[in-house]
Amino acid sequence: MTRVVGAAVLAAVLLVVSTALGIWWTARQDSHPSSDAIVVLGSAQYNGVPSSIFEARLEHARDLYEDGVAPVIVTVGGKAAGDQFTEAEAGRDYLAGAGVPEEALLAVPEGEDTLESMRAVGAAFTERGWSDAVLVTDPWHAMRAERMAEDAGMEAESSPTRQGPAVQTRDTQFRYILRETAAYLLYRVTGESVAGAPGIG
Template sequence: MVTDMDEPQIRDADGEDAPRRRRRRRLPRWLVWTGRLLFVVVAVSVLTPLVVGWRVWYEARQDDRPRSDAIIVLGAAQYDGRPSPYFEARLRHAYSLYRDGVAPKIVTVGGKQEGDRVTEAAAGRAFLVRLGAPAADVVAVETGRDTLQSMIAVGGAYRERGWDSGVVVTDPWHSLRSNKMAQDNGIEAVSSPTRSGPSVRTRDTQFHSIVRETGGYLYYVLLGRSRHTM
């Protein structure tokens, strides 16, 4: 009778048992896990910006107008008291929301850049008053050279007045980051971005704005800092 002991062993060309040779070719466990970890890191590095970019794009298309304590207009460049086209588009949209009864107050935001005589907030307030908003209904928060500094200041103004909710008016692609910063400073924020002005005129401008805001949002979430101005 032939037993397992009597069965001939299959040997390769080097005279070694085939099963042993197969075992020797298996990758070390540490190398397998390193490869898996590298795959996860690469996948996250690629997918995260894509997901955030989609969120920037999606938020830009929202237009929320619930009854709120105030409309918050984020500042942009101004020239000796005259709002830039970007800023003017935001201010006109905020005034339209005010006239529609979305909120009884408008908050303009923004400090001075180097060499300026007038703050963005003051320029915005004066423009809104010229449009027809009562001066008593426009609050100028003249602090901040970027979105984060300004939202911190607005959060303080909200606490002083006992306000909770706000509709943020800015460029469409800026909405996601602005809302996040407002919420982090105690404001129940939604956005109603402007649909006019230079920020929405061309697809090339829109694409570059989405890329920039994707980086700005990730920078803020990861480091708690503002990378871009308003």
């Protein structure tokens, strides 16, 4: 019995460590394949103004668009109770104000967390005959976002942001990796999402 318990504990530890390393490794990658659309994962917005985390994602998506990675930027995310704007609308309006043509913007104003948002984007892709996406989110969120996008029927790679609060300090990075490790494992086991730090539910 002791050996069985010990083996189970060791297996659990190895699973957690390997997942954390996978999150760290994915965070260090930056893919720019030619794609159907750049998908910006939503984050907090305040009366239509993107938070600093969200703004960093939007600016990175605009850079990718200007580099010719994809002809369309998709912003995604619903709204909290009492909000007047969805994350998707706030993101679209920010990018339009930054000079991205309206015909190159698509808002998908659905989803209270990453899983719901990816399912909504997957449906939008299917309607338009799209398949390939470059996901823009925080580095530590990239691996889970890729998995959820693929489960929603997309061929997804990620180009994480390198600016913003999520990457400011080593302490912040460590906390995000721990949180994402738990969230990723929960998703793989249950198929459900979990609320985490702002914008990474």
